[in-house]
Amino acid sequence: xxxxxxxxxxxxxxxxxxxxxxxxxxxxxxxxxxxxxxxxxxxxxxxxxxxxxxxxxxxxxxxxxxxxxxxxxxxxxxxxxxxxxxxxxxxxxxxxxxxxxxxxxxxxxxxxxxxxxxxxxxxxxxxxxxxxxxxxxxxxxxxxxxxxxxxxxxxxxxxxxxxxxxxxxxxxxxxxxxxxxxxxxxxxxxxxxxxxxxxxxxxxxxxxxxxxxx
Numbered sequence: 619x620x621x622x623x624x625x626x627x628x629x630x631x632x633x634x635x636x637x638x639x640x641x642x643x644x645x646x647x648x649x650x651x652x653x654x655x656x657x658x659x660x661x662x663x664x665x666x667x668x669x670x671x672x673x674x675x676x677x678x679x680x681x682x683x684x685x686x687x688x689x690x691x692x693x694x695x696x697x698x699x700x701x702x703x704x705x706x707x708x709x710x711x712x713x714x715x716x717x718x719x720x721x722x723x724x725x726x727x728x729x730x731x732x733x734x735x736x737x738x739x740x741x742x743x744x745x746x747x748x749x750x751x752x753x754x755x756x757x758x759x760x761x762x763x764x765x766x767x768x769x770x771x772x773x774x775x776x777x778x779x780x781x782x783x784x785x786x787x788x789x790x791x792x793x794x795x796x797x798x799x800x801x802x803x804x805x806x807x808x809x810x811x812x813x814x815x816x817x818x819x820x821x822x823x824x825x826x827x828x829x830x831x832x
Contacts, residue, residue, distance in 0.1 A: 619695070620695075621680065621695035621696055621697040622694065622695065622696050622697065623696075623697050623699060624675070624696050624697065624698045624699065625698075625699050625701040625737065626701075626737055627674060627675055627676075627737045627738055628672055628673070628674050628675075629672070629673045629674075629675075629696065630670055630671065630672050630673075631670070631671045631672075631673065631694070632669055632670055632671075633646060633649070633666065633669055633670075633671050633685065633692075634669065635647060635687065635690075646666065646668075646669055646687070647687040647688060648687060649664070649666050649671070649685050649686065649687050650685070650686050650687070651663070651664030651673075651683060651684070651685055651686075652683070652684045652686065653681065653682070653683055653684075654682045654683070654684050654693070655680060655681060655682035655695075656679065656680075656681050656682075657677060657678070657679025657680060657681075659676075659677060660675065660676060660677050660679050660681060661675070661676045661677075662674065662675050662676075662681045662683050662696075664683060664685065671685070673694075673696070675696070675698050675738075676738060677698070677738050677740065678698045678699060678700035678736065678738070678740075679698055680695070680696070680697055680698075681695070681696045681698060682694070682695045682696075683695075683696070700736045700737075700740070700742065701736055701737050702734055702735075702736060702742055702745060702786060702787065702789050703735065703736055703737045703789065704734075704735050704739075704789060704791065705732055705733070705734055705735070705748060705784055705786065705789060705790070705791040706732070706733045706734075706735045706739070706741075707730055707731070707732050707770075707791060707793065708730065708731045709721075709728075709729075709730060709731075710728075710729040710730070712731075715730065715793070717791050717792055717793060717794075719794075720794050720795070720796050721793060721794065721795045721796070722795075722796050722798055723774070723795050723796065723797045723798065724797075724798050724800040724828070725800070725828055726773060726774055726775075726828045726829060727771060727772065727773045727774070728771070728772045728774075728795060729769070729770070729771050730769075730770040730771075730772075730793075731768050731769065731770070732748055732765070732768055732769075732770050732784060732791075733768050734748065734786050734789070745786055746786055746787070747765065747767075747786075748765060748770075748784040748785065748786050749784065749785050749786070750763045750765050750770065750782055750783070750784045750785075751763075751782065751783055751785075752780065752781070752782050753781040753782060753783050753792070754779070754780065754781040755778065755779075755780045755781075756776055756777075756778030756779065756780075759774070759775060759776050759778060759780070760775045761773070761774060761775075761780060761782070763782060765784075770784070772795070774797050774829075775829060776797070776829055776831070777797045777798060777799040777827065777829070777831075778796075778797055779794070779795070779796055779797075780794070780795045780797060781793070781794050781795075782795075799827040799828075799831070800827055800828050801825050801826075801827065802826055802827055802828045802830075803825075803826045803830075804823055804824070804825055804826070805823070805824045805825075805826055806821055806822070806823050806824075807821065807822050807824075808821070
């Protein structure tokens, strides 16, 4: 028989126990599970609730699982296909970014690592490049989004709230960033002055943010 194609991390099956007369048993006997074939590092687990079995996998590949009750057994083969499920994002510090959270930015540029991942969270390096677009931004804001491989750099020109979205086919991730005005330099005027002994000069000091705005 052809293996059952699976594109998720879990597969449900309906088990029916048949007696010696060909009749279905109303209650399934205890079932034990054994993995007889798996990919390198692969693990398959089986659980039974009523007559529904759930088989879980930890990576893509070919699996064969045997369900046994007493002296009777059934063997099932699975072809677990690596399937794009999400786009994982981490910040410049290597920490995973939760897309549901607001990312606080205190500079003019924010750097991320973005990786398409399968149903098990494993990277899919052969996937098409992620396409990024700006969804919302402050009025008149200019946003520069540069993506190369797994690297994403977003450059802002003013403080405010920005939303960007990255997509690969039907899979997408949205990032909400709050760019906070942060003191970057102090501008002193006049910046040069020659004074005679005993003379006084008034200087004005102005704090400027990361965009040169007071």
